[in-house]
Amino acid sequence: xxxxxxxxxxxxxxxxxxxxxxxxxxxxxxxxxxxxxxxxxxxxxxxxxxxxxxxxxxxxxxxxxxxxxxxxxxxxxxxxxxxxxxxxxxxxxxxxxxxxxxxxxxxxxxxxxxxxxxxxxxxxxxxxxxxxxxxxxxxxxxxxxxxxxxxxxxxxxxxxxxxxxxxxxxxxxxxxxxxxxxxxxxxxxxxxxxxxxxxxxxxxxxxxxxx
Ligand SMILES: [Zn+2]
Numbered sequence: 001x002x003x004x005x006x007x008x009x010x011x012x013x014x015x016x017x018x019x020x021x022x023x024x025x026x027x028x029x030x031x032x033x034x035x036x037x038x039x040x041x042x043x044x045x046x047x048x049x050x051x052x053x054x055x056x057x058x059x060x061x062x063x064x065x066x067x068x069x070x071x072x073x074x075x076x077x078x079x080x081x082x083x084x085x086x087x088x089x090x091x092x093x094x095x096x097x098x099x100x101x102x103x104x105x106x107x108x109x110x111x112x113x114x115x116x117x118x119x120x121x122x123x124x125x126x127x128x129x130x131x132x133x134x135x136x137x138x139x140x141x142x143x144x145x146x147x148x149x150x151x152x153x154x155x156x157x158x159x160x161x162x163x164x165x166x167x168x169x170x171x172x173x174x175x176x177x178x179x180x181x182x183x184x185x186x187x188x189x190x191x192x193x194x195x196x197x198x199x200x201x202x203x204x205x206x207x208x209x210x211x
Contacts, residue, residue: 001064002036003021003026003031003036004020004022005019005020006019006020007019008211009130010036010136012031012034012037012038012039013033013038014038014039014041014042017039017041017042017045021042021045021046023046023048026046028048028051028052028053029053030053032052032053032056032057032060033053033056033057033060034149035052036057036060036061036063036064036065037060037064040065040067040068043065043067043068043071044068044071047068047071047072048132049072049074049077052072054077054078055077055079056079057148058077058078058079058081058082058085059079059082059084059085061078062082062085062086062088062089062090063085063088063089066089066090066092066093068091069093069096070093070096073093073096073097075097075099075102078097080102080103080104081104081106081107082105083102083103083104083105083107083108083111084108084110084111085113086108086112087108087111087112087114087116088111088114088115091115091116091119094116094119094122095119095122098119098122098123100125100128103123105125105128105129105130106130108162109130109134109137110127110130110133110134110136110137113134113137113138113140113141113142114137114140117141117142117144117145119200120142120145120148121145121148124145124149126149126151126154129149129154130158130178131154131155131156133156133159134207135154135155135156135159135160135163136156136159136160136163138155139160139163139164139166139168140163140166140167141177143167143168143170146170146171146174147174150171150174150175152175152177152180155175157177157180157181157182158182159182159183161181161184161188162180162182162185162188164181165185165188165189165191165192165193166188166192169193169196170191172193172196172199173196176199176200178200178202178203178206181200181203183203183204183206183210186200186203186204186207187201189204
């Protein structure tokens with residue numbers, strides 16, 4: 001579905017919005033995405049919560065229309081599969097949208113850790129947090145809350161060991177476990193945890209013997 005501007009021939013032209021915009025004929029089902037993406041400057045002109053395609057394009061509201069958050073936000077209409085976009089683009093409005101029961105932890109844990117770390121105490125839930133692919137984000141972006149989230153049984157040592165060495169070296173004695181640290185990431189120990197070398201050297205020896 002295209003809406004060509006009669007003046008400059010561009011599709012979904014924001015500059016000459018008045019020349020092609022017609023709320024009665026616009027196909028919200030198929031083209032809501034273009035309004036949020038290209039015409040956020042004219043938000044008040046096209047916004048219609050009953051016609052907007054929340055199913056496919058909720059994340060575009062979060063990404064492109066964050067300035068108008070208070071006008072469009074509706075927890076019952078927003079597609080929570082796009083939870084990650086709220087965390088990534090609307091963290092300034094965190095208190096308005098946060099709902100731990102509606103939030104999609106599978107798809108948005110990483111963004112919570114990365115973009116909402118200053119709200120850590122409000123959202124942290126070790127049972128709901130997605131540890132498999134998002135352990136790295138905890139170590140990288142929430143290291144100041146290490147004591148609150150650290151759980152050696154939940155942390156994904158397999159793919160995130162290196163983030164402990166790189167971002168949480170100051171807590172080395174709290175997390176270090178030669179049985180669990182992934183020996184593939186010895187280089188990170190050498191680079192960031194040199195002062196603890198006496199403690200991890202045995203792992204290095206073990207890795208070189210089994211390589
Ligand atoms: Zn135009």
